[in-house]
Amino acid sequence: MANILKRPPIPPEDAETVIDVDDVSMIFNIASEQFNSLKEYFIAAMRHELKFKEFRALNHISFKVKRGEAFGLVGTNGSGKSTMLKIIAGVLEASEGTCTVRGTIAPLIELGAGFDMELTAKENIYLNGALLGYRKEFIDEHFQDIVDFAELQNFMEMPLKNYSSGMVARIAFAIATITEPDILIVDETLSVGDFLFQQKCERRIKELVDSDDVTVLLVSHNIDQVERLCDRVCWIEKGQERMVGPTDEVCAAYKNLGK
């Protein structure tokens, strides 16, 4: 993503902990056959055959992030990075362990929650804003900022189904980044819009990263970027925590994986 992103100053030793991931495990049910009917359930229960095929997407992960820190998560595909971010954002509940977060969060993980293609862009902005927990008055006041950022001034009364997917993504990104959160969570697989808008998104993320006291949590497959931006990194591999520590050490070890 952004080549313009720079590492923010390292926070003092005694900075307060804002994200505390304590021995977190996430278990998914990946049973191919689910008991979708009561009859099947009772038959299976009588035969003591109730299967719950567990899959541990995260296995006993612990780390702490301090206020003002930029923290990275690396790992190969399907290692559980997005799952970890969702637990921190509160979308998923950890199956075991606890995750404590202090402060407001802007989660750039999956954007555009609740968008309905039949509704107009304006209606979707209010709906999505509500789902993100925004105040109504805040959306009223910053509506124009959102529209300006997305550069879709003349399309506000049009149903979203007539938008291109890039235009939908622009709106979604604009709503998600209109606030100034205490904690910014970025899952980099989100790349939206044309190259001009991508640059704009990067500048916006940089603005948020540079603002005072913001804590950044970044998932990226671009190792250079992680090295440039993050103070500390956690490497999760296949749900296991491999290493937590200063960026250079962890990234060096992670890069050795392919050799």
Add this chain to the structure above:
Amino acid sequence: MNAEKNAATISAKDAWYPPAKRDRFILKQLVSKDFKLKYRRSALGVVWSVLNPLLMMLVMAAVFGSFMRYNDPSLGNYAVYLILGNTAFQLMSDATSQGMNSIIWASSLLKKVKINRYVFPVQKVLFAVVNYGFSLIAIALVMVVERVPLTWTAILMPYALATLMVFCIGLSLLLSAAAVFFRDVIHLWSVVLTAWTYATPLFYPFKILPHWMQVAEHFNPMYIYITYIRDVVLYHTVPSVNMHIACLGFAVVALAIGYAVFHRHEHKFILYI
């Protein structure tokens, strides 16, 4: 909207409601979404919502009207008797069938944002209540045509509607949780609703029931709510204290059970949707 426009602008750092206060705005947005999706596309949508209970009443009055009236003049105006019962029952059946599916329908949303899961069943019940507003127009039309006067007792009707709404929320919480784990609950519930329709004195008088069923009706919440509504709108009487307690009792019990079951299992929803 912006009554106090002169108030200080809200900074981007203070964009969020405190977690406990978010649900109101979310519910408002979700219900208004349902409303727009249902009524915007066709002007006939609104007309249809008024016409539907009217047509149902007309057909039933044509089929059952003649002999019911002979048998039991104590029913009062049969057309009003019918439409009051049918619309209230329809409210419950809409609210619970939609509420039951709400969590399954919201699955993609539940995987994307942090949100209190109970808002989805509640949203569907609130939307059914909004739709009931159109039924009220139909009821008013029938009362005008049939020259049934409205007395002050009708101001008690919101009590029945409010308790019925809470009753529906309780049922919807229970059903939506059950449907996540067992999809055939959805089919089962439509069967229950059909049976319940016939077991409730909607188009026949209470008095034609055999004694044991008359006793059993006192445990039928829909009979209680509908009787209350007919008492205050059609018969111009004030229901007894016991009726008030029964309305409230069914609502509170349904909500308590529904919420307890929902709350106990909601953290597992994500594994099954």
